[in-house]
Amino acid sequence: MSIMQYNGGSVIAMVGKDCVAIASDLRLGNQSLGISSNFEKIFAMTERTYVGLPGLATDVTTLHEQLRYRLNMYTIKEERTMEPETFIHLVSSTLYEKRWGPYFIEPVLAGMQKTPSGAFRPFVASTDLIGCINFAKDFVVAGTASEKLFGVAEGLWEPDLEPEDLFETISQTLLNAVDRDAYSGWGAVVHVITKDKVVKRTLKGRMD
Amino acid sequence: MDISFALTGKGYVLVAADTTAARSIIKMKSDEDKIKVLSPHLLMAFSGEPGDTVNFAEYVERNLRLYHIRHTYPLRPASAASWIRRSLAESLRSRSPYSVNLLLGGYDTATHTPELYWVDYLGTMTSVPFGAHGYGSYFALSLLDRYHDPEAGLEEGLAALRRCIDEVSKRLVVSPGKYKVKVVDKDGVREIEL
Amino acid sequence: MPDGSYERPQQRQFNPYSENGGTILAIAGADFSVIAGDTRQSEGYSIQTRYAPKVFRLTERAVLAVNGFAADGNMFVKKVKQRLEWYRHAHAKDMPLRAIARLIQTMLYAQRFFPYYVYNILGGIEEDGTGAVYSFDPVGSYEREACRAAGAAQSLVQPFLDNQIYFKNQTPAPGTNHPTHLPLPDVLSIVIDSFTSATERHIEVGDGLEIYVVLAKGRSTQELASIGGLQELSTRAEGDRMFVIRRDLKKD
Numbered sequence: 001m002s003i004m005q006y007n008g009g010s011v012i013a014m015v016g017k018d019c020v021a022i023a024s025d026l027r028l029g030n031q032s033l034g035i036s037s038n039f040e041k042i043f044a045m046t047e048r049t050y051v052g053l054p055g056l057a058t059d060v061t062t063l064h065e066q067l068r069y070r071l072n073m074y075t076i077k078e079e080r081t082m083e084p085e086t087f088i089h090l091v092s093s094t095l096y097e098k099r100w101g102p103y104f105i106e107p108v109l110a111g112m113q114k115t116p117s118g119a120f121r122p123f124v125a126s127t128d129l130i131g132c133i134n135f136a137k138d139f140v141v142a143g144t145a146s147e148k149l150f151g152v153a154e155g156l157w158e159p160d161l162e163p164e165d166l167f168e169t170i171s172q173t174l175l176n177a178v179d180r181d182a183y184s185g186w187g188a189v190v191h192v193i194t195k196d197k198v199v200k201r202t203l204k205g206r207m208d
Numbered sequence: 209m210d211i212s213f214a215l216t217g218k219g220y221v222l223v224a225a226d227t228t229a230a231r232s233i234i235k236m237k238s239d240e241d242k243i244k245v246l247s248p249h250l251l252m253a254f255s256g257e258p259g260d261t262v263n264f265a266e267y268v269e270r271n272l273r274l275y276h277i278r279h280t281y282p283l284r285p286a287s288a289a290s291w292i293r294r295s296l297a298e299s300l301r302s303r304s305p306y307s308v309n310l311l312l313g314g315y316d317t318a319t320h321t322p323e324l325y326w327v328d329y330l331g332t333m334t335s336v337p338f339g340a341h342g343y344g345s346y347f348a349l350s351l352l353d354r355y356h357d358p359e360a361g362l363e364e365g366l367a368a369l370r371r372c373i374d375e376v377s378k379r380l381v382v383s384p385g386k387y388k389v390k391v392v393d394k395d396g397v398r399e400i401e402l
Numbered sequence: 403m404p405d406g407s408y409e410r411p412q413q414r415q416f417n418p419y420s421e422n423g424g425t426i427l428a429i430a431g432a433d434f435s436v437i438a439g440d441t442r443q444s445e446g447y448s449i450q451t452r453y454a455p456k457v458f459r460l461t462e463r464a465v466l467a468v469n470g471f472a473a474d475g476n477m478f479v480k481k482v483k484q485r486l487e488w489y490r491h492a493h494a495k496d497m498p499l500r501a502i503a504r505l506i507q508t509m510l511y512a513q514r515f516f517p518y519y520v521y522n523i524l525g526g527i528e529e530d531g532t533g534a535v536y537s538f539d540p541v542g543s544y545e546r547e548a549c550r551a552a553g554a555a556q557s558l559v560q561p562f563l564d565n566q567i568y569f570k571n572q573t574p575a576p577g578t579n580h581p582t583h584l585p586l587p588d589v590l591s592i593v594i595d596s597f598t599s600a601t602e603r604h605i606e607v608g609d610g611l612e613i614y615v616v617l618a619k620g621r622s623t624q625e626l627a628s629i630g631g632l633q634e635l636s637t638r639a640e641g642d643r644m645f646v647i648r649r650d651l652k653k654d
Binding site for chain 1: 296301330335336346349
Binding site: 147148150151152154155156171172175176177179180205 | 555557558559560561562564565566570571572595596599600602603
């Protein structure tokens with residue numbers, strides 16, 4: 001069994017109309033034994049940038065702490081918040097630094113990117129465990145249920161969904177995908193990000 | 209193989225660990241204390257590779273004591289857990305990693321909440337209402353899914369713990385004989401005879 | 403060694419199996435059944451052909467979809483058809499669907515220790531006129547279901563079907579219930595969506611799509627009238643009727 005599947009867990013992010021959403025399950029396990037149904041893998045990095053870190057749980061915490069530290073240093077030195085597109089490059093270089101002994105994490109990012117005109121544009125991206133970035137226009141997935149997430153998302157997602165519809169789409173995608181994955185599930189959490197607010201909802205799902 | 213359980217209740221955390229020290233199939237000792245008192249309101253049950261366990265527990269104990277002396281107040285449970293986790297995570301990718309699994313039970317005197325952290329040798333840490341390590345987890349987790357109540361009083365909590373211990377004694381082939389039980393609450397840490 | 407002997411014991415191995423990709427899918431309605439499969443056949447990263455049918459008409463009211471190792475699949479279908487022909491000669495009628503399902507089980511289990519490396523999905527109309535889907539594992543374990551996906555993109559399609567066919571994770575509006583069977587046009591759109599999605603994200607799925615539709619006796623064919631690429635396969639208009647819809651899928 002691969003180290004990437006040791007603790008289980010999955011994350012998905014989707015683009016909507018002037019909004020993005022990112023969602024994950026809440027399971028932490030040791031192979032088939034469930035340990036916790038309250039292990040959050042999505043972290044708020046800035047007010048408008050959220051990152052999901054599925055993979056080996058020890059690295060979820062370590063990488064989160066590492067990214068938070070580097071982001072804080074940037075914020076202090078530059079006296080401005082980091083934009084999502086910049087942040088995914090920070091993630092990428094942080095992971096590539098450990099090219100020959102990687103963190104076993106495949107990050108997923110969702111955020112609202114500030115454009116030169118001052119408006120905000122939805123942005124999602126993901127990387128592999130050594131930091132190769134995938135800039136997707138529609139949705140990104142990662143974790144033990146990634147194949148299932150791809151299948152359902154490809155069937156349910158459509159362009160320009162309003163925040164409430166995007167919430168429904170990402171929730172249904174996640175819930176139905178993790179229900180077919182033994183290593184993901186045990187609760188779910190969804191964040192819907194718009195330019196001026198973030199709504200976080202905890203979903204009621206199957207607990208088996 | 210060491211067995212340890214912990215569970216939270218109304219204003220307290222119960223931590224239990226068996227007291228056997230074994231080498232291969234031989235019991236060397238049957239009154240080993242595997243629950244360290246790290247600070248006035250913090251307990252740590254440790255299990256894993258013999259040698260690593262005590263060494264790591266003492267390393268943690270001395271460092272947290274040092275913090276207490278330097279700052280005149282101890283680390284709160286969440287911060288202590290975070291520091292301990294980081295030590296394990298750094299150790300994991302070092303030349304000689306510690307193989308130590310932990311249950312950290314504490315009482316946060318600032319927020320008046322009991323806190324329990326499940327930590328493994330990889331540096332995986334999660335806050336749980338109840339937790340277990342070793343073969344005991346296969347019995348305790350399902351029992352506590354059914355019987356654990358975060359609002360239960362101490363007597364009820366002890367009854368739930370008793371169920372876990374009894375089940376292990378009944379069903380586990382290599383079940384240990386004795387357990388040490390400690391509790392942490394607003395009054396600090398004390399040992400309980402089951 | 404120079405004397406012709408070997409320094410170590412030598413080992414040789416022949417692997418009699420291969421995987422040929424593709425995906426199949428079947429959905430049962432109240433009085434119809436839809437059985438579909440893509441037509442790409444591949445081995446590793448190479449496409450062997452863009453048109454290799456995986457879905458076969460067995461009788462007037464039974465269709466078998468076979469996925470996995472194509473050589474085994476073709477041979478298995480051939481043998482099932484042969485057994486059905488013998489049945490026709492002996493009993494002067496087609497074997498009923500549930501009997502075909504049991505036949506497939508025994509045929510698969512007969513090869514328990516050298517299995518046909520195939521996942522079967524049998525669809526059609528039961529004797530009572532209801533639409534049915536039976537799914538099998540390679541050694542004959544089987545079950546009647548309302549829907550099933552198998553093959554390379556099973557993990558992509560099945561959770562989508564759970565959501566769209568079984569309405570999993572969806573709460574019906576107060577005072578209402580989810581339908582147990584969907585109407586034919588809805589089923590056809592879900593099948594097509596499933597395959598276009600699978601084609602988009604799975605390299606082994608694509609090229610062509612064959613959708614077999616079996617309608618129970620006396621059922622209206624109205625809903626199929628507007629569908630392009632439709633061909634009728636049934637020989638008699640008064641019994642159960644069978645149609646096939648052929649569509650293109652992306653070839654990349």
